Amino acid sequence: MAIDLNFNDEQQLIENTAREFFAKRSPPELARKYENSEEEFPRDLWREMADLGWLGMNFPAEYDGLDCTFLDVFGIYVEMGRTLAPVPLLDAVALGGALVARLGTDAQKRALLPRIAAGDALVTLAFMEADGLYGAEGVTLPAKKAGDGYSLSGVKLLVPYVKSAERLVVAARTGGTSGEAGVSLFLVDPNGAGVSAERTKNMGGYPLYAVTFDGAPGELLGPADEAWEALNDVMLQAAVLQSAMVVGAGERVLDISTGYAKERVQFGQPIGKHQAVQYLCTDIAIEGQLTRLLALQAAWKIDAGRPFQREASLAKAQASKAAAAMTFAAHEVHAGIGFMIDYDLQLYTLRGKHWEYNLGDQRHHLELVARQTEEVVPAWA
Amino acid sequence: MVDFCPDDTPELQAWRREVRGFLDENWPRGKVFDYDYDEDESRWAEATEFWRKVGQKGWVALTWSKDYYGLGRPPIEKWILQEEFCFHGAPCYPVIGLAVANAILRLGTPEQRLKHLKGIAEATTWWGEGYTEPGAGSDLASLTTRAHRDGDHWVINGQKTLGTAAHHCKWMVVLARTDPQSVKHNGISMFMVPLDTPGIQMLPLHNMADGQQNQTFFENVRVPADCLLGDEGQAWNQVWFGLGGEKLDSALPTPDLHEWRVIRMLNEVIRYCRETRRGGAPIADDPIVRHKLGELVVGVEALKLMSYEAYAVAAKGAGGRGAARTYLHQGYYKELWPHLAQTYMEIVGPLAQIQGGRWARLQGEAERYFRASFGNHAGGTSQLKRMVLATRGLGLPR
Numbered sequence: 001m002a003i004d005l006n007f008n009d010e011q012q013l014i015e016n017t018a019r020e021f022f023a024k025r026s027p028p029e030l031a032r033k034y035e036n037s038e039e040e041f042p043r044d045l046w047r048e049m050a051d052l053g054w055l056g057m058n059f060p061a062e063y064d065g066l067d068c069t070f071l072d073v074f075g076i077y078v079e080m081g082r083t084l085a086p087v088p089l090l091d092a093v094a095l096g097g098a099l100v101a102r103l104g105t106d107a108q109k110r111a112l113l114p115r116i117a118a119g120d121a122l123v124t125l126a127f128m129e130a131d132g133l134y135g136a137e138g139v140t141l142p143a144k145k146a147g148d149g150y151s152l153s154g155v156k157l158l159v160p161y162v163k164s165a166e167r168l169v170v171a172a173r174t175g176g177t178s179g180e181a182g183v184s185l186f187l188v189d190p191n192g193a194g195v196s197a198e199r200t201k202n203m204g205g206y207p208l209y210a211v212t213f214d215g216a217p218g219e220l221l222g223p224a225d226e227a228w229e230a231l232n233d234v235m236l237q238a239a240v241l242q243s244a245m246v247v248g249a250g251e252r253v254l255d256i257s258t259g260y261a262k263e264r265v266q267f268g269q270p271i272g273k274h275q276a277v278q279y280l281c282t283d284i285a286i287e288g289q290l291t292r293l294l295a296l297q298a299a300w301k302i303d304a305g306r307p308f309q310r311e312a313s314l315a316k317a318q319a320s321k322a323a324a325a326m327t328f329a330a331h332e333v334h335a336g337i338g339f340m341i342d343y344d345l346q347l348y349t350l351r352g353k354h355w356e357y358n359l360g361d362q363r364h365h366l367e368l369v370a371r372q373t374e375e376v377v378p379a380w381a
Numbered sequence: 382m383v384d385f386c387p388d389d390t391p392e393l394q395a396w397r398r399e400v401r402g403f404l405d406e407n408w409p410r411g412k413v414f415d416y417d418y419d420e421d422e423s424r425w426a427e428a429t430e431f432w433r434k435v436g437q438k439g440w441v442a443l444t445w446s447k448d449y450y451g452l453g454r455p456p457i458e459k460w461i462l463q464e465e466f467c468f469h470g471a472p473c474y475p476v477i478g479l480a481v482a483n484a485i486l487r488l489g490t491p492e493q494r495l496k497h498l499k500g501i502a503e504a505t506t507w508w509g510e511g512y513t514e515p516g517a518g519s520d521l522a523s524l525t526t527r528a529h530r531d532g533d534h535w536v537i538n539g540q541k542t543l544g545t546a547a548h549h550c551k552w553m554v555v556l557a558r559t560d561p562q563s564v565k566h567n568g569i570s571m572f573m574v575p576l577d578t579p580g581i582q583m584l585p586l587h588n589m590a591d592g593q594q595n596q597t598f599f600e601n602v603r604v605p606a607d608c609l610l611g612d613e614g615q616a617w618n619q620v621w622f623g624l625g626g627e628k629l630d631s632a633l634p635t636p637d638l639h640e641w642r643v644i645r646m647l648n649e650v651i652r653y654c655r656e657t658r659r660g661g662a663p664i665a666d667d668p669i670v671r672h673k674l675g676e677l678v679v680g681v682e683a684l685k686l687m688s689y690e691a692y693a694v695a696a697k698g699a700g701g702r703g704a705a706r707t708y709l710h711q712g713y714y715k716e717l718w719p720h721l722a723q724t725y726m727e728i729v730g731p732l733a734q735i736q737g738g739r740w741a742r743l744q745g746e747a748e749r750y751f752r753a754s755f756g757n758h759a760g761g762t763s764q765l766k767r768m769v770l771a772t773r774g775l776g777l778p779r
Binding site for chain 2: 002003004005006007008071254258261262269270272273275277278279281282285286289290293294296297299300303314317318321363365366367369370373374375376377378379380
């Protein structure tokens with residue numbers, strides 16, 4: 001079977017398990033409860049996910065991972081998106097953990113990956129700076145040689161789960177001024193000397209921080225000056241999983257919207273009978289379907305060992321657009337009730353805005369698509 | 382297992398090379414012929430010659446049974462052939478013969494198959510479409526053309542309209558009501574009508590994209606009983622739905638050459654933007670143009686993947702959900718196409734309106750494409766597709 005868009009049996013089983021798990025253990029009420037929470041995320045849920053083996057799935061087996069593919073974990077991200085599960089899988093595993101797995105020395109990997117997989121440690125990425133850019137030009141924070149190591153000074157924004165993190169992976173500049181050359185990554189202890197973090201209240205109630213480094217000691221992760229390629233790959237791969245989360249959330253938003261449109265009666269009939277309302281619902285369905293197909297294609301390219309960067313940007317450009325468009329259409333369907341904080345739709349709308357920006361918004365990825373497209377070719381080419 | 386690669390064996394890769402070689406020999410890469418927007422006799426003749434060569438190879442009927450002029454090849458070979466045709470820029474098979482063949486293969490008697498499939502397989506007989514009526518467009522089931530039985534014949538009376546390129550055709554498939562008491566979808570039958578039968582009169586309608594559609598009048602048109610395709614009164618379920626609800630041709634869906642023209646056109650736009658300088662820099666450097674092109678690439682890539690998914694779903698023999706997906710796919714295409722055309726005009730700018738001569742940009746290709754994009758309603762409007770998606774797919778009330 002050559003053209004196939006279905007998961008294999010194992011992947012389907014993982015998705016089914018994840019759907020049941022998050023529906024039962026992490027309904028949207030949990031996301032609501034963890035908005036702006038001091039605790040940052042539910043430890044018991046995280047522990048259960050560790051017990052299911054989900055935290056180390058993409059890590060190498062020698063570091064307590066399962067050597068799984070992106071398509072293997074795709075369904076977990078879809079299902080996390082569906083219920084807005086407030087857990088740091090994307091941040092701590094697909095980004096922080098994946099960077100350690102890709103660039104770390106044996107000692108660094110041994111120190112961190114098994115503990116991430118077991119649910120005992122978080123490593124998250126500190127990338128964003130005041131310009132709000134996701135390209136290499138956005139990395140300006142200087143890291144200077146200091147004795148055997150490096151010393152970092154500057155500010156990183158939108159850094160997730162800092163209070164719970166054991167290490168931050170900090171993107172810094174060891175050379176050049178704005179290009180890809182000169183970007184290095186450092187492991188920094190967020191509780192160590194020279195680091196202070198200030199939680200920044202945000203739309204989705206996420207644990208996001210402004211982190212100030214003031215001569216903080218950093219341990220090099222990967223090659224000095226030449227970390228951009230790996231960092232960019234990992235961020236693009238994570239962007240595909242973020243897109244999968246948009247797919248799941250979009251399906252839920254569609255269900256909520258069509259459910260409401262069938263029940264809500266005005267002018268003596270369900271509003272879903274009005275074509276204007278039907279159109280809005282089909283907008284959600286269409287945006288979701290586009291996102292699903294493009295994200296699936298990108299995951300397939302990653303797993304097949306083919307160049308995936310352009311396809312990842314296609315997926316995230318669409319996912320970012322969809323995150324905004326689907327929730328907008330859902331609010332148009334719902335009108336007053338959707339505006340109420342007790343109604344679940346707003347949870348999707350406000351988190352959707354974070355997902356839209358996270359790892360590059362539509363504008364960012366469309367530029368990458370434009371840069372990498374000479375012509376449209378068959379999917380396999 | 383998720384896989385987007387159709388040719389995973391040396392045999393299939395060799396097949397792709399064979400198709401590619403044939404195309405390189407028989408159709409200039411990128412030469413445009415759109416049967417629905419072209420009335421130039423010499424271009425029609427070139428396209429006809431090309432399709433006859435395809436027919437001689439047996440490739441029109443590639444997947445049909447060997448009992449009926451086919452080669453009995455597996456559907457994946459048809460997919461690969463269509464992919465190559467699309468990316469080469471080969472012309473679509475004119476009008477709706479392939480859809481008719483699909484219906485005949487599924488529903489026809491052995492005699493009907495032997496009689497009609499040869500002309501379609503060899504591309505010697507073009508078939509036209511006799512569905513739409515002045516009062517029955519999107520609401521096709523309100524059609525009023527009638528047919529009644531008279532001995533060994535059926536007698537057809539009524540009027541069809543907007544029949545694309547019907548004047549090039551020898552035969553027409555005609556939907557007519559055979560049960561005068563019936564309403565809506567019931568009581569409609571499908572007839573295969575030779576267009577030289579007495580009582581048929583055709584008048585031209587010219588569309589805004591240089592194509593000819595036609596009005597066809599039927600006045601006591603007597604056709605033999607064996608012109609009925611499928612069961613009397615069951616056309617809606619058996620035939621029309623078969624044509625509208627599935628992609629054309631037998632076996633499994635493949636890239637639709639008509640639909641995938643958006644890929645060819647987008648590639649043209651990208652090339653134009655890279656090669657053309659404006660205000661001292663390539664148009665492709667303009668950030669607004671890059672954003673718009675990026676959006677179109679995302680849309681066209683996703684549309685392309687919808688075809689891959691259609692194949693995958695059909696290959697698994699999936700039903701219900703697949704149907705809703707089909708309407709989403711068609712509706713999306715019908716909106717993407719004019720969006721691409723509008724954006725193309727925007728990018729090319731004021732000189733895009735010049736239709737030919739030394740001052741025209743791209744020999745007027747953008748404006749031709751723009752005019753053609755108003756033909757996106759053929760086969761049902763995007764509104765109709767969305768309505769069906771909403772009601773049948775999303776379960777909203779009708």
